[in-house]
Amino acid sequence: MIAFPPPLGLIAELTHRCPLSCPYCSNPLQLERAADELDTATWLRVLDQAAEIGVLQVHFTGGEPLSRRDLTTLVAHATSRGLYTNIITSGVTLDDRAMAALMQAGVDHIQLSFQDVDPQANDVLGGSPGAFPKKQAAAARIRNAGLPLTLNFVVHRGNAARVPQMIDMAEALHADRTEIAHVQYYGWGLVNRAALLPTLAQLREATDAVDAARLRLSGRMVIDYVVPDYHAARPKACMGGWARRFINISPSGRAMPCHAAETLPGFTFPSVRDTSLSDIWHHSDAFLRFRGTQWMPEPCRSCDRQEVDWGGCRCQAFALLGDMNATDPACGLSPHHGVMQAAVTESEAGAAPFRYRTMKKEAVLF
Amino acid sequence: MSDAPTTAPPRLSPGHKFRFDQVRGAWVLLGPERLFMPDDHAVEVLKLVDGVRDVDAITADLAARYAAPAADIRTDVVAMLADLSARGAIRL
Numbered sequence: 001m002i003a004f005p006p007p008l009g010l011i012a013e014l015t016h017r018c019p020l021s022c023p024y025c026s027n028p029l030q031l032e033r034a035a036d037e038l039d040t041a042t043w044l045r046v047l048d049q050a051a052e053i054g055v056l057q058v059h060f061t062g063g064e065p066l067s068r069r070d071l072t073t074l075v076a077h078a079t080s081r082g083l084y085t086n087i088i089t090s091g092v093t094l095d096d097r098a099m100a101a102l103m104q105a106g107v108d109h110i111q112l113s114f115q116d117v118d119p120q121a122n123d124v125l126g127g128s129p130g131a132f133p134k135k136q137a138a139a140a141r142i143r144n145a146g147l148p149l150t151l152n153f154v155v156h157r158g159n160a161a162r163v164p165q166m167i168d169m170a171e172a173l174h175a176d177r178t179e180i181a182h183v184q185y186y187g188w189g190l191v192n193r194a195a196l197l198p199t200l201a202q203l204r205e206a207t208d209a210v211d212a213a214r215l216r217l218s219g220r221m222v223i224d225y226v227v228p229d230y231h232a233a234r235p236k237a238c239m240g241g242w243a244r245r246f247i248n249i250s251p252s253g254r255a256m257p258c259h260a261a262e263t264l265p266g267f268t269f270p271s272v273r274d275t276s277l278s279d280i281w282h283h284s285d286a287f288l289r290f291r292g293t294q295w296m297p298e299p300c301r302s303c304d305r306q307e308v309d310w311g312g313c314r315c316q317a318f319a320l321l322g323d324m325n326a327t328d329p330a331c332g333l334s335p336h337h338g339v340m341q342a343a344v345t346e347s348e349a350g351a352a353p354f355r356y357r358t359m360k361k362e363a364v365l366f
Numbered sequence: 367m368s369d370a371p372t373t374a375p376p377r378l379s380p381g382h383k384f385r386f387d388q389v390r391g392a393w394v395l396l397g398p399e400r401l402f403m404p405d406d407h408a409v410e411v412l413k414l415v416d417g418v419r420d421v422d423a424i425t426a427d428l429a430a431r432y433a434a435p436a437a438d439i440r441t442d443v444v445a446m447l448a449d450l451s452a453r454g455a456i457r458l
Contacts, residue, residue: 005390006389006390008401052389053389054387054389054390056387056394056396056401057396057399057401059399082385084383084396084401086398086399108381108383108396108398109381109397109398109399111398111399146380147380147381148379148380148381148397148398150398150399176379176380176381176398176454177398177399177454218452219451219452219458221454222453222454224399
């Protein structure tokens with residue numbers, strides 16, 4: 001039997017700690033605590049295993065990966081194993097010292113998130129007064145260090161109209177790449193969906209702005225655009241298909257095909273504390289369960305796009321339909337596609353208050 | 367012959383690495399949150415993208431090795447570099 005191709009990327013969620021508290025955070029509602037995080041030695045072993053099985057890129061994320069004091073140690077080790085190292089950061093703690101240490105460690109790329117192009121809206125959304133100028137300073141540090149700069153803007157109903165200004169700001173900060181990424185409705189984002197989901201008209205306007213900017217900036221700045229699939233006719237190929245490209249490791253060491261997979265019932269996710277990445281990738285039930293097309297129900301089973309979108313997202317099927325084995329309702333061919341429009345209608349009914357991300361138990365309502 | 371400029375030698379964009387992956391037995395081009403698995407032709411071109419050789423030098427090298435008309439090779443090289451440039455992986 002021919003082994004399944006190796007994973008392309010390792011998503012290392014080093015910690016759920018973060019100085020921001022964005023209401024669309026993709027972290028789980030039940031955040032993992034610092035005491036439960038993997039230690040340095042275990043992460044170093046995981047990085048060794050990643051290189052050995054063919055992982056090409058490591059994405060250090062969180063939470064805020066800079067909250068981990070051993071980040072530079074991990075980056076240096078990954079680099080020494082030939083892994084491409086990427087850090088996904090809010091930037092508010094990326095001071096001169098941290099930047100110098102990361103450069104010394106050989107970091108390849110840093111993605112810097114902004115919550116908005118408007119300073120005040122940025123700080124309100126992140127629940128972090130004073131964050132905006134710190135992020136601007138971080139952008140300058142990344143550029144001055146000679147690294148490529150990627151800015152990430154998370155787009156929702158409250159800021160979709162400012163997409164053109166976001167791209168202008170990225171250009172002014174000499175970004176090589178900009179992600180205009182609509183909120184994905186999982187975790188905290190799903191909790192706050194009624195406050196965040198844009199209308200179809202807003203989505204079209206934002207999409208037009210991205211299309212125009214791409215033409216104008218071709219060869220100078222790459223713009224990656226991620227849409228919310230509530231207005232879509234076909235589902236996204238979530239994670240490029242279940243367990244086809246990525247291994248996601250939670251702060252406590254649980255290995256999952258994506259960061260939201262732990263919302264699914266009936267899974268025992270293997271831990272990197274006692275299971276090798278090779279075993280996890282090639283043999284674990286959690287990774288094999290929805291890999292490929294064998295599991296698919298109709299309408300996927302007879303669909304010519306089954307290896308294009310891989311049935312969409314298992315977590316979304318479970319979150320919206322209570323059935324992780326169903327076709328993603330984002331697909332217009334799903335008999336339950338109406339739940340997407342119902343959510344849009346609910347969102348258009350009026351503003352709901354944000355529930356900010358927090359580690360406090362009392363804020364977790366279900 | 368294409369009239370594409372030949373003065374500026376193409377180079378990998380900042381944050382991009384072109385390396386051989388032992389596990390896959392294949393060349394890979396790694397960049398910021400993206401990667402490319404170039405085909406055999408692209409691999410031969412990318413091996414010559416060093417920030418020193420210009421398009422004419424790359425073309426001459428390939429034409430000599432593959433005994434193919436330089437004009438045809440140049441057209442392919444220019445198209446491939448333009449594609450990777452549009453995707454942000456190459457600076458022309």
